[in-house]
Amino acid sequence: MLFRVARPALQRVATTSIRPAQSNNYATLREIEGRLKSIKNIEKITNTMKIVASTKLARAQRAMSESRTYGQTSNTVFDKAETKPLEGGKTLIIVSSSDKGLCGGIHSQITKAVRRKLLETPDADLVILGEKCKAQLSRSSAKNIVMSFANVGKDLPTFAEAQTIADQIFQLEKDYDNIEVVYNNFKSAISYEPGSAYAFSEETIKNSANFTAFEIEDEQLVNLREYALANTIFWALSEGHACEISARRNAMDNASKNAGDMINRFQILFNRTRQAVITGELVEIITGAAASEDS
């Protein structure tokens, strides 16, 4: 009877502070458990994606170095002839990106580079290969877009695809003086930079400094131009593909590491919270037992 008078405040404080805190802690415990489970799932997924990307990377890099040989050989003609792009002619910018995300910032890099070029030549036409850059560029420069291609980047690019793209561009019947292909340059497994490759029109080729060094009939220039464009597109697609896979590998690697860190932190928090709940229950029991002893 004494305890009921002497310790009402303490009891009240005890009940008000422990009972909501206890339910709080159980709810928090369940929340933490839920988060821990979902983060573990995410870590498994990102790890798998990283392994898949690593295996694809070897093939993509081999294909890229083969296509480099094509592109560089094709460009030897223009290097020897010292062809230069025409200043202020009708320009076409071909944007080489892809459809899939989760690969770091490579699509945004390309979009930024293209936007910078559009500042210099605001009435250039755009042909976009890939849904990602299409979505980004259609927000800012929809009026410049003439054609867009989808289903890019699913697998290694084939020369047949590059040829068909070049064909479609020529079927547009717009005579472009300069064609610039913007793609990601594969500098190393961790560094990619947007770069451009150029394809020239017959006029520009005829105006090259060293043109007289070559014996060529005018009607062959059309064929050379079409073939050179297909080569350049193929090179850009291959390098862009290799860059994308490498970027995805790095991004998934970072994501897995971050997920691993979060798992450790949450595991520790979970243990601490669980121990706090147990301690709280013990305190309650002991208080109750001590209180009933007194009576």
Added chain:
Amino acid sequence: MVAAWKAAGLTYNKYLSIAARVVRRSLKEQPRLAAERRGDMQLKFAKWEGGKQGEVKSLAKEPAE
């Protein structure tokens, strides 16, 4: 002297791709399987007019003009 394919309206790329397709189909069984993969085209394209996307067409079905 204009080449026959040029007079028929083919571009150089189209001429090359048809020739490549013929060569691929004429290979023996083993190399043919490897080569057919190089002729795969999964692209789809759409023309844009005035900021609007037109309908989407598959590249493989494009006529040989």
